[in-house]
Amino acid sequence: MAKTPLVLSLTSFFLLFVSSSMAADPDMLQDVCVADLTAIKVNGFACKSNFTADDFFFGGLANPGSTNNTYGSLVTGANVEKVPGLNTLGVSMSRIDYAPGGLNPPHIHPRATEIIFVLEGTLDVGFITTANVLISKTITKGDVFVFPRGLVHFQKNNQKVPAAVISGFNSQLPGTQSLALTLFTSAVPDNVLTKTFQIGTKEVEKIRSKLAPKKS
Numbered sequence: 001m002a003k004t005p006l007v008l009s010l011t012s013f014f015l016l017f018v019s020s021s022m023a024a025d026p027d028m029l030q031d032v033c034v035a036d037l038t039a040i041k042v043n044g045f046a047c048k049s050n051f052t053a054d055d056f057f058f059g060g061l062a063n064p065g066s067t068n069n070t071y072g073s074l075v076t077g078a079n080v081e082k083v084p085g086l087n088t089l090g091v092s093m094s095r096i097d098y099a100p101g102g103l104n105p106p107h108i109h110p111r112a113t114e115i116i117f118v119l120e121g122t123l124d125v126g127f128i129t130t131a132n133v134l135i136s137k138t139i140t141k142g143d144v145f146v147f148p149r150g151l152v153h154f155q156k157n158n159q160k161v162p163a164a165v166i167s168g169f170n171s172q173l174p175g176t177q178s179l180a181l182t183l184f185t186s187a188v189p190d191n192v193l194t195k196t197f198q199i200g201t202k203e204v205e206k207i208r209s210k211l212a213p214k215k216s
Contacts, residue, residue, distance in 0.1 A: 025111075025171050028088035035080050035087035044172075045080065045087050056085035061095040064164060070211075072102030072157075080172040092169045098123065098157035105178055106154045112174030113149040114167050118142060121163025127153035152179065184211050 025044070034055045035045035058078045065074035079092040086092055092112075096104055098121065116125075118141050126136030127147045139145050147153040149170075157163045183193065184207050193204045 025088070025090040027090075030088075032085065033088040035084035037081065037084060045084075047087070048084075051085070056083065058083045061093065061166070064097045064162070065095065067097050067099035067102055067162070071105055072099035073097065073104045073155075075104065075176075079169075079174070086172045089172060090170055092172050092174060094167045094169075096155065096165050096167060098155070098163040100157060100160045100162060102157045102163070104155040105180055106152050107176055107178040108150055108152055109147075109169065109171075109174040109176055110150055112169035112171035114147040114153070114169055114174070115144060116147075116155070116165040116167040117144050119164040119166060121157060121161060122159050123155045123163055123165070124158055125153070125155045127151045180207075181211060184208050185213070 030047075032051070033045075033047040034051035036048035037045065039046040039048075060076055060082065061078055065076045067074050073096060075094050075096050077092070077094045079094070080086040083092075096116075098104070116139075118139055120141055122138060122140040124136065124138050125145050125147075126134055128134055128151060130151070137145060155165070183196075184204070190201050190204050193199070194201055197203075
């Protein structure tokens with residue numbers, strides 16, 4: 001009997017919560033520790049003394065996000081910065097929307113493993129091991145795929161219709177480093193980039209200009 005999308009989604013998030021027993025975040029030491037986002041940050045967030053149900057709620061994943069940008073994708077996070085009640089719980093989620101041809105470019109999550117569940121559409125996804133081996137697969141509605149913590153990974157919508165996934169993380173704040181943005185929109189010296197990628201200064205400047213944040 002074929003598994004329904006509901007069964008698959010429940011299975012994927014069961015695996016996520018099982019994996020949280022080995023989460024990247026420290027174990028909690030009390031029932032809740034709702035983040036005080038205004039306090040001085042330590043390794044995580046301090047607990048605030050007064051909290052409500054709204055600290056454990058976020059409605060931002062219900063609707064598709066705008067994909068009208070350079071890459072044709074948008075990540076909407078539901079982490080501790082959006083849901084203060086996640087503080088010390090070692091889990092978070094996000095929704096990723098992809099326009100036709102959209103890409104979530106190669107990136108890493110330094111603090112979490114990621115598991116995605118396809119809501120709609122078809123995606124070509126993959127990650128690269130430290131032995132430089134590409135592990136890739138085409139996934140479609142109802143499918144689940146896992147990206148191990150700290151490994152470079154991506155998702156590409158090669159279809160003519162939109163796609164969307166829900167992703168789960170075993171960290172309240174997994175962090176994201178997009179390789180292209182990290183290298184070409186930071187203060188990495190041009191001579192480091194020219195040597196690394198075996199290109200000229202003009203090519204570096206061209207890439208920087210294309211990736212630079214658009215002024216409103």
